[in-house]
Amino acid sequence: MKIHEFQTKELLRSFDIPVPDGVMATTPETALQAAGGLGSWPVVVKAQIHAGGRGKGGGIKLAADAAAVREAASQLLSMTLVTPQTGPQGRKVNKILVEAGVSIARELYLCLMVDRAQAAITILASQAGGMDIEEVAATTPEKIIRVAVNPLLGLQPFHCRQVVFGLGLEADTGKACTALLNKLYTMFVACDCELLEINPLAITTSGAMVALDAKAEFDDNALFRHPHILVYRDSDEESPLEAEAARFGLNYINLSGNIGNMVNGAGLAMATMDIIKQAGAEPANFLDVGGGASAEMVENGLRIILGDPKVRGVLINIFGGILRCDILAEGVVQAARKIGITVPVVVRMEGTNVDEGRRILADSGLNLITAADLHDAAVKVAAMVQGEQQ
Amino acid sequence: MSIFVNDRTRVVVQGITGKEGAFHTSQCLAYGTQVVAGVTPGKGGQETQGVPVFNSVRQAVAATGADCSLIFVPPAFAADAILEAADAGVALIVAITEGIPVLDMMRVKRHLATTKTRLIGANCPGIISPGQCKIGIMPGSIHLPGGPVGVVSRSGTLTYEVVHQLTGQGIGQTTCLGIGGDPIVGTDFIDCLRAFEADPETRAIVMVGEIGGSAEEEAAAFIREQVSKPVVGFIAGLTAPPGRRMGHAGAIVSGTNGTAQAKITAMTEAGMHVCRDLTTLGAFCADAFAEVLAC
Numbered sequence: 001m002k003i004h005e006f007q008t009k010e011l012l013r014s015f016d017i018p019v020p021d022g023v024m025a026t027t028p029e030t031a032l033q034a035a036g037g038l039g040s041w042p043v044v045v046k047a048q049i050h051a052g053g054r055g056k057g058g059g060i061k062l063a064a065d066a067a068a069v070r071e072a073a074s075q076l077l078s079m080t081l082v083t084p085q086t087g088p089q090g091r092k093v094n095k096i097l098v099e100a101g102v103s104i105a106r107e108l109y110l111c112l113m114v115d116r117a118q119a120a121i122t123i124l125a126s127q128a129g130g131m132d133i134e135e136v137a138a139t140t141p142e143k144i145i146r147v148a149v150n151p152l153l154g155l156q157p158f159h160c161r162q163v164v165f166g167l168g169l170e171a172d173t174g175k176a177c178t179a180l181l182n183k184l185y186t187m188f189v190a191c192d193c194e195l196l197e198i199n200p201l202a203i204t205t206s207g208a209m210v211a212l213d214a215k216a217e218f219d220d221n222a223l224f225r226h227p228h229i230l231v232y233r234d235s236d237e238e239s240p241l242e243a244e245a246a247r248f249g250l251n252y253i254n255l256s257g258n259i260g261n262m263v264n265g266a267g268l269a270m271a272t273m274d275i276i277k278q279a280g281a282e283p284a285n286f287l288d289v290g291g292g293a294s295a296e297m298v299e300n301g302l303r304i305i306l307g308d309p310k311v312r313g314v315l316i317n318i319f320g321g322i323l324r325c326d327i328l329a330e331g332v333v334q335a336a337r338k339i340g341i342t343v344p345v346v347v348r349m350e351g352t353n354v355d356e357g358r359r360i361l362a363d364s365g366l367n368l369i370t371a372a373d374l375h376d377a378a379v380k381v382a383a384m385v386q387g388e389q390q
Numbered sequence: 391m392s393i394f395v396n397d398r399t400r401v402v403v404q405g406i407t408g409k410e411g412a413f414h415t416s417q418c419l420a421y422g423t424q425v426v427a428g429v430t431p432g433k434g435g436q437e438t439q440g441v442p443v444f445n446s447v448r449q450a451v452a453a454t455g456a457d458c459s460l461i462f463v464p465p466a467f468a469a470d471a472i473l474e475a476a477d478a479g480v481a482l483i484v485a486i487t488e489g490i491p492v493l494d495m496m497r498v499k500r501h502l503a504t505t506k507t508r509l510i511g512a513n514c515p516g517i518i519s520p521g522q523c524k525i526g527i528m529p530g531s532i533h534l535p536g537g538p539v540g541v542v543s544r545s546g547t548l549t550y551e552v553v554h555q556l557t558g559q560g561i562g563q564t565t566c567l568g569i570g571g572d573p574i575v576g577t578d579f580i581d582c583l584r585a586f587e588a589d590p591e592t593r594a595i596v597m598v599g600e601i602g603g604s605a606e607e608e609a610a611a612f613i614r615e616q617v618s619k620p621v622v623g624f625i626a627g628l629t630a631p632p633g634r635r636m637g638h639a640g641a642i643v644s645g646t647n648g649t650a651q652a653k654i655t656a657m658t659e660a661g662m663h664v665c666r667d668l669t670t671l672g673a674f675c676a677d678a679f680a681e682v683l684a685c
Contacts, residue, residue: 085633114492114493114496114573116492116573116574116640117603117604117605117608119495119496119499119500119574120496121493121496134645150500151493151496151497151500152500152501189493192491192492192493194492219491219492219493219639220635220639221465221489221490221491221492221639222491222492222494224465224466225466225491251636251637253631253634253636255629255631263547264547265545265546265547265548265637266545266571266600266636266637266638266641267543267544267545267546267547267548267549267571267598267600267626267638267641268545268546268547268548268550268551268626269636269637270548270601270626270627270629270630270636270637270641271551271624271626271627271668273627273629273630274626274627274628274629274650274668275667275668275669276629277628277629278666278667282629283629286630286634286636288636288637319550319551319554320529350550350551350554351529352531373669374551374555374668374669375669375670377669378669
């Protein structure tokens with residue numbers, strides 16, 4: 001799960017990690033009030049969306065006085081921000097963060113992340129603060145310090161020394177950096193982070209370290225033990241169909257194509273999307289109804305797929321195995337009747353009683369096309385696409 | 391022959407009295423698997439489906455000689471269940487549970503590295519040696535005993551599809567296993583490839599990967615160096631958008647890392663037979679393995 005910058009900073013503050021003073025606002029008036037409360041000028045006004053690259057998209061503005069704050073706030077709050085990470089459609093800005101300016105001497109990059117290859121929490125650090133780390137990694141990988149921490153040991157002083165000396169920090173800032181690393185590591189573990197990125201990490205003209213910008217991502221599988229993080233979920237940042245699917249326990253991702261699809265199991269679902277593409281169409285979604293799949297899941301899934309107006313045809317691919325296909329077919333027919341399908345639906349299913357299942361689909365009188373196997377399903381999807389083009 | 395499990399493997403099911411645990415225990419028993427014990431804390435002394443239930447894995451192992459644990463414990467308690475099984479000294483743990491926090495699995499993996507216990511999963515369908523034993527949730531009926539193909543995959547139902555097509559071509563399997571869709575899993579592709587290479591009855595291998603991480607690339611490098619048997623590779627997720635988690639916690643393209651294309655390129659360069667069309671994978675294997683299938 002992703003959260004906003006102002007929320008990340010709230011968490012950082014609770015772990016005693018220095019961040020600039022700041023207040024979240026949703027209107028120019030409250031932004032103005034917030035700026036006044038900070039007690040110094042200039043202030044920074046930052047768009048709050050769940051995507052990076054905000055500076056490049058014009059989502060961060062410096063304001064030297066009250067008039068400038070009002071202007072920046074009304075601009076940002078009426079804008080759909082397009083950044084390299086939002087895609088061309090951009091993201092509507094509903095919240096802004098008004099923050100005290102910081103006088104910066106130097107900017108660093110610091111990040112903790114789950115390192116799947118090493119089964120470690122890995123620290124990445126670089127002197128190139130403020131830059132896109134993937135760019136730094138691609139052009140000058142030698143400038144990135146990489147320290148893997150064994151979670152059974154936890155962060156040790158020698159890990160910190162590798163970072164401090166790697167960054168070439170002076171004695172005092174080195175101490176501050178070690179203290180910061182310890183707090184970040186504690187927070188990372190305590191909150192089940194997947195990523196905790198401070199970029200840039202500022203060294204101020206007075207020698208203090210401040211997290212100027214911060215991004216946190218949390219392990220969805222661990223949210224059950226962090227109700228205080230779960231409340232940070234912002235449904236404005238999710239597509240409405242995805243949010244609805246999540247309520248039914250379905251894994252749904254909306255995509256740009258027009259062939260909807262519903263599959264049991266994530267791997268087969270990805271492969272089914274690829275088959276749609278190979279058949280000459282584009283998948284409208286990813287939808288995993290779970291390895292088991294039930295008639296109820298199928299009904300909910302079908303409703304969500306057809307809630308997307310782009311969808312011109314649907315492929316249902318259920319490899320039941322142990323699942324009884326006659327029961328599944330009944331579920332599909334009932335769901336199709338209840339929802340009222342308006343587009344052709346190709347159904348491929350495998351499992352016990354498959355012949356009976358196919359008979360139920362064929363006898364339903366609905367626009368349900370049975371496919372004998374995966375290859376047949378691909379052929380029928382291709383035919384569906386061609387029919388659409390004619 | 392087979393890898394990791396055979397007809398002598400004695401299984402204890404952790405979470406045997408839960409809904410999933412009970413159902414799949416019945417399926418494993420029906421397949422002929424030796425399920426010798428179950429564990430549900432607080433229900434020790436009971437019996438279910440003719441299997442004695444114990445309060446702890448240690449008790450179960452002491453009483454029955456179980457050497458493999460099959461885990462259906464809910465995600466919040468699954469890491470503890472894995473550690474308990476390892477502490478009891480079982481040689482193999484198969485963790486089916488989906489949704490275990492990644493930091494839990496990180497600690498589990500690091501700890502297991504200091505023991506002799508092998509972990510398959512979590513978030514996996516389990517392992518089957520057709521005709522010998524089924525330790526997991528896969529449908530036994532789609533498998534064909536007798537080899538010569540070993541199948542290793544990151545996923546569940548996609549593995550069933552692959553096996554189903556192999557069986558449709560009359561190609562049998564030695565062992566089929568899913569290593570799990572999570573970012574951190576116990577047994578990786580390379581462990582399985584090494585075991586298949588060492589198993590004389592496995593004469594060809596199918597490896598099914600997906601987007602995210604770099605396990606397929608590392609496996610491809612290993613195959614080039616150390617696998618003499620023909621390997622067919624397939625990767626799911628060519629159409630997956632970057633930055634989105636595709637159902638499996640581990641299936642995510644981050645920046646330019648973990649793309650399907652990069653994996654396909656690595657597998658092709660390693661001399662693997664890369665199948666690009668899942669709908670004809672069975673026929674593709676019949677062709678790629680023609681030489682070993684003939685002998």
